[in-house]
Amino acid sequence: MARFLCPACGTAYPADRPLWHCDCGGPLDLEPGQGLRRSDIDADDASLWRYRAALALKESPRVSLGEGWTPLVTRHWDGAPVRFKLESQMPTGSFKDRGTAVMLNHLLQVGVGPIHEDSSGNAGSSIATYAAAAGLRCRIYVPASAPRGKVVQIAAAGAEVRAIPGTREAVTEAALAAIGESFYASHNWHPYFIEGTKTLAYELWEQLGFAVPDNILVPTGYGSNILGLDRGFDELIRQGEISRRPRLFAVQAENCSALAAAWAVGAADYVPFTPTATIADGIATVKPVRTAEVLAALRRSGGGVVTVSEAEIGPALKTLGRLGLFVEPTAATAGAALSRLLRDRTIRPDETTIVVLTGHGLKATDKIAELLDLH
Numbered sequence: 001m002a003r004f005l006c007p008a009c010g011t012a013y014p015a016d017r018p019l020w021h022c023d024c025g026g027p028l029d030l031e032p033g034q035g036l037r038r039s040d041i042d043a044d045d046a047s048l049w050r051y052r053a054a055l056a057l058k059e060s061p062r063v064s065l066g067e068g069w070t071p072l073v074t075r076h077w078d079g080a081p082v083r084f085k086l087e088s089q090m091p092t093g094s095f096k097d098r099g100t101a102v103m104l105n106h107l108l109q110v111g112v113g114p115i116h117e118d119s120s121g122n123a124g125s126s127i128a129t130y131a132a133a134a135g136l137r138c139r140i141y142v143p144a145s146a147p148r149g150k151v152v153q154i155a156a157a158g159a160e161v162r163a164i165p166g167t168r169e170a171v172t173e174a175a176l177a178a179i180g181e182s183f184y185a186s187h188n189w190h191p192y193f194i195e196g197t198k199t200l201a202y203e204l205w206e207q208l209g210f211a212v213p214d215n216i217l218v219p220t221g222y223g224s225n226i227l228g229l230d231r232g233f234d235e236l237i238r239q240g241e242i243s244r245r246p247r248l249f250a251v252q253a254e255n256c257s258a259l260a261a262a263w264a265v266g267a268a269d270y271v272p273f274t275p276t277a278t279i280a281d282g283i284a285t286v287k288p289v290r291t292a293e294v295l296a297a298l299r300r301s302g303g304g305v306v307t308v309s310e311a312e313i314g315p316a317l318k319t320l321g322r323l324g325l326f327v328e329p330t331a332a333t334a335g336a337a338l339s340r341l342l343r344d345r346t347i348r349p350d351e352t353t354i355v356v357l358t359g360h361g362l363k364a365t366d367k368i369a370e371l372l373d374l375h
């Protein structure tokens with residue numbers, strides 16, 4: 001039986017119950033996983049469940065929409081060969097399905113009824129879709145300003161949509177107020193979401209012929225992909241399958257960059273900053289739940305935080321489109337960041353570099369139309 005551990009107060013709980021936070025109020029972690037050896041991979045399963053030997057679930061999954069095992073394609077970017085990881089080709093069009101699928105199977109195994117969640121869009125779409133597949137009632141709180149394509153996707157899955165006016169924090173408060181009515185299946189709080197995103201590390205390792213890349217760039221808001229990559233590569237090191245970590249680069253929009261604000265002053269945890277609007281809605285996170293853990297993972301990897309301006313996002317999105325990679329503005333930030341890191345020689349063209357494309361362009365056609373000057 002896996003256990004939840006609280007990094008703040010040290011309390012441990014068996015992971016046999018639907019918990020989303022510690023009694024002290026802090027977020028919980030899953031204790032370090034055992035990982036797997038390459039011989040444990042179920043190579044006949046073309047989904048993230050090929051790595052189920054490494055997942056802290058007590059039973060086989062009950063719900064899957066074929067998530068994971070996404071393409072890794074090579075294109076040239078500013079003259080350098082780069083591998084793009086198409087998380088945009090998940091069942092709901094974003095990387096969130098890794099975390100959602102594993103979290104929801106855990107919740108089914110420990111017995112939850114109706115669930116709810118707050119999201120700016122992609123996580124809401126993902127959780128609404130997997131709840132539908134599992135036959136669970138689901139309510140999603142979204143900002144009134146959430147992109148229409150994402151809200152339509154949530155509604156199409158049969159979830160109840162509650163649009164909350166005001167700030168992103170007001171949306172979270174509405175979700176917290178509903179805790180008595182249904183289980184808060186929060187992708188930002190629940191440790192099994194990161195148990196799911198860790199399969200990105202396994203997949204990159206396997207798709208590179210069981211090798212470790214040098215650099216991974218990830219559009220980052222709350223940091224669940226950074227924490228998942230850290231966890232996955234850590235498990236592979238402890239199993240003796242690899243001997244080093246890749247450098248992880250969290251990419252943020254300059255206009256809303258909580259991690260960059262802390263990184264710039266060498267802080268170990270959150271520091272206040274003033275956010276402004278960004279077209280990269282999926283990473284417009286004012287206060288990440290696990291800021292300290294994300295910063296520690298980036299430092300451990302030897303990578304860092306990169307911010308990109310609004311003016312850099314549109315050109316990167318257009319360049320990606322012309323490479324056959326149609327992504328939402330949030331995902332295009334990683335292309336802009338790669339240009340920056342190649343230019344200042346932080347990344348060399350002969351290194352193995354991964355750019356994680358986190359969300360599909362069809363989710364944000366209104367915003368992309370603006371970037372392309374379509375009327």
Ligand SMILES: [Zn+2]
Binds near residue numbers: 006024
């Ligand atoms: Zn605690």
